[in-house]
């Protein structure tokens with residue numbers, strides 16, 4: 001596989017997934033400074049400030065494009081509405097995660113973004129296996145992952161949640177190209 005030198009754009013019916021830019025930091029901070037997002041993801045700080053968004057965006061720019069890819073989700077009418085990222089941690093498989101700003105929940109945006117991202121990951125990024133997980137008290141994300149083609153492995157593991165400050169049971173899922 002050749003090295004991808006920039007994060008590509010992924011287009012879906014209503015959405016464009018593209019690399020975050022430093023001028024996205026205020027919008028990211030506005031949407032992510034929400035405990036209902038932080039409590040459902042593993043590593044996002046809460047409260048979430050503009051400096052947290054700037055750190056995140058700076059780290060994305062330095063990431064190895066063979067193993068990591070971060071996108072913001074832009075809606076045709078609403079601008080940036082969320083984020084989706086693939087990352088590889090030491091000794092762990094490639095994993096996908098995402099969030100959608102609360103004003104935009106329940107409109108099929110996470111599902112549409114994930115379906116588009118998985119098509120790209122298999123077809124263009126040439127990935128064959130992607131893991132994901134959702135906290136047991138987050139069935140909506142389970143629905144999104146099922147629609148994205150993920151299956152439950154049956155494993156439930158405790159995972160740290162930074163915003164809650166505790167470990168939370170997480171249901172493991174897997175996608176195979």
Ligand SMILES: CC(C)(COP(=O)(O)OP(=O)(O)OC[C@H]1O[C@@H](n2cnc3c(N)ncnc32)[C@H](O)[C@@H]1OP(=O)(O)O)[C@@H](O)C(=O)NCCC(=O)NCCS
Pocket residue numbers: 036037038040041097098099100101104105106107108109110111112133134135138139140141143144
């Ligand atoms: C989970 C999240 C990404 C969903 O985003 P969204 O754009 O509203 O998702 P969609 O509209 O594409 O789909 C949500 C699905 O969950 C279902 N759903 C919503 N609330 C639910 C609940 N309490 N129980 C079961 N299913 C639920 C919806 O009916 C929909 O399924 P359907 O399309 O089959 O009807 C969003 O709520 C979010 O960002 N939450 C906080 C962060 C997070 O959870 N990230 C994922 C971590 S694993």
